[in-house]
Amino acid sequence: MDSRAKGARGELEFIHRHLAPYWPDAKRNLDQFGDDKRDAIQCAGIHWQIKRTERLELWRAIRQAEQEAIGSDVPVVAFRRNHSGWYCVAPADFLCALIAWRDR
Numbered sequence: 001m002d003s004r005a006k007g008a009r010g011e012l013e014f015i016h017r018h019l020a021p022y023w024p025d026a027k028r029n030l031d032q033f034g035d036d037k038r039d040a041i042q043c044a045g046i047h048w049q050i051k052r053t054e055r056l057e058l059w060r061a062i063r064q065a066e067q068e069a070i071g072s073d074v075p076v077v078a079f080r081r082n083h084s085g086w087y088c089v090a091p092a093d094f095l096c097a098l099i100a101w102r103d104r
Contacts, residue, residue, distance in 0.1 A: 003053075006052055006053075007050075007051075007052055007053075008028070009052065010050060010051070010052020010080070011028050011039050011040065011050045011052070012028060013052070014040075014050045014052075014078050014080075014086055015027065015028060015040050015050075017086070018078070018086060019040055019043055019048075023042055023043045023044075025042040026040055026041070026042045026043050027040070027041060027042060028040065028041075029041045035070065036070065037068040038068065038069075038073075045072070045073055045074060046073060046074050046076055047065055047068060047069035047070065047073040047074065047075045047076065048065075048076055048078060049061055049064055049065040049068075049075070049076070049077045049078070050077075050078045050079070051077065051078070051079040051080075052079070052080060052081075053079070053081065054081045054082060056079050056081070058077070058079075058089065061077045061079070061089075062075070062077055062089060065077050074090060074091065074094050075090075075091070076088055076089065076090045077089045077090075
């Protein structure tokens with residue numbers, strides 16, 4: 001399977017399944033060659049790196065999201081492999097604040 005096509009399908013799958021319910025205008029970033037390199041756009045405040053791979057180099061993906069995040073955008077890596085659900089990695093301070101906010 002072509003890895004680019006698999007990546008594009010993975011991005012679309014994640015956006016439709018997980019982002020669209022919260023950000024209805026979310027879509028793939030088709031122009032990732034300029035300053036804005038996130039995989040999903042129209043998700044204010046989050047820099048999404050979406051990985052659909054069997055062998056994720058997690059630290060490399062985290063570093064990519066951190067380096068490419070613009071301004072105060074929170075770098076988040078979403079990933080899954082075959083026969084698995086989606087998971088996300090986010091900075092601990094952001095995740096803990098989000099969980100505390102939800103429980104109020």
